[in-house]
Amino acid sequence: MISINVFLVHFICYWTMVYLYDKNVPTATFNRSALLSLKNQIFYTYPTINILFRYYPVKYDDLISSIGYLPLLVVTGDIYFYLTHRPLHTKLFFKYHKSHHTGKIHVAKSLDADGIEHIVGNLGSFLCGILLLQYYGYIINIYVLGFWVGLATFNTCLSHSNYNSELDNGIHYLHHKNLRCNYGTGLYLMDRLTGSYRSE
Numbered sequence: 001m002i003s004i005n006v007f008l009v010h011f012i013c014y015w016t017m018v019y020l021y022d023k024n025v026p027t028a029t030f031n032r033s034a035l036l037s038l039k040n041q042i043f044y045t046y047p048t049i050n051i052l053f054r055y056y057p058v059k060y061d062d063l064i065s066s067i068g069y070l071p072l073l074v075v076t077g078d079i080y081f082y083l084t085h086r087p088l089h090t091k092l093f094f095k096y097h098k099s100h101h102t103g104k105i106h107v108a109k110s111l112d113a114d115g116i117e118h119i120v121g122n123l124g125s126f127l128c129g130i131l132l133l134q135y136y137g138y139i140i141n142i143y144v145l146g147f148w149v150g151l152a153t154f155n156t157c158l159s160h161s162n163y164n165s166e167l168d169n170g171i172h173y174l175h176h177k178n179l180r181c182n183y184g185t186g187l188y189l190m191d192r193l194t195g196s197y198r199s200e
């Protein structure tokens with residue numbers, strides 16, 4: 001039951017953002033991205049969350065300390081996403097990432113990805129901080145975990161809003177525009193460190 005609830009937080013956030021911001025996307029383009037996103041959510045995201053909760057304890061206490069873990073989840077997710085995303089822009093691997101960069105940026109493109117890319121890159125980036133904390137014995141309160149799911153979903157959708165949302169800072173838009181910058185997500189720490197960060 002808990003894995004269905006957590007999945008629903010992601011699912012409802014995602015499709016609400018699509019409904020709000022994908023207003024003027026050509027139908028064929030929209031349908032293709034929406035179908036791929038849905039395929040990834042049903043065949044990969046839900047099973048991954050389901051497997052996670054077979055090994056991850058559901059915890060209702062430690063709310064305050066769990067809120068303190070959120071910055072770590074943001075930082076590890078950003079670094080992990082950079083490390084798995086940047087190789088996809090090499091000649092060798094771009095074929096697996098091409099679908100995400102085909103056509104104009106719009107919200108339903110957020111999860112338009114090859115299955116392996118979705119599991120390793122997107123889901124891995126969301127999970128790596130959670131698993132790292134678990135490895136060191138820190139379990140996140142279930143409500144904070146649910147909030148993290150919503151935040152990560154909201155962030156990726158906003159970054160693909162094509163400036164239709166005032167909260168979109170356009171950094172990931174620039175990644176789609178020139179393919180040679182801003183490989184991370186959120187804080188873009190590794191891009192800032194390695195010189196691939198662009199803000200205009």
Ligand SMILES: [Zn+2]
Pocket residue numbers: 085089097100101175
């Ligand atoms: Zn890319």
Ligand SMILES: [Zn+2]
Pocket residue numbers: 100109110160172176
């Ligand atoms: Zn993108």
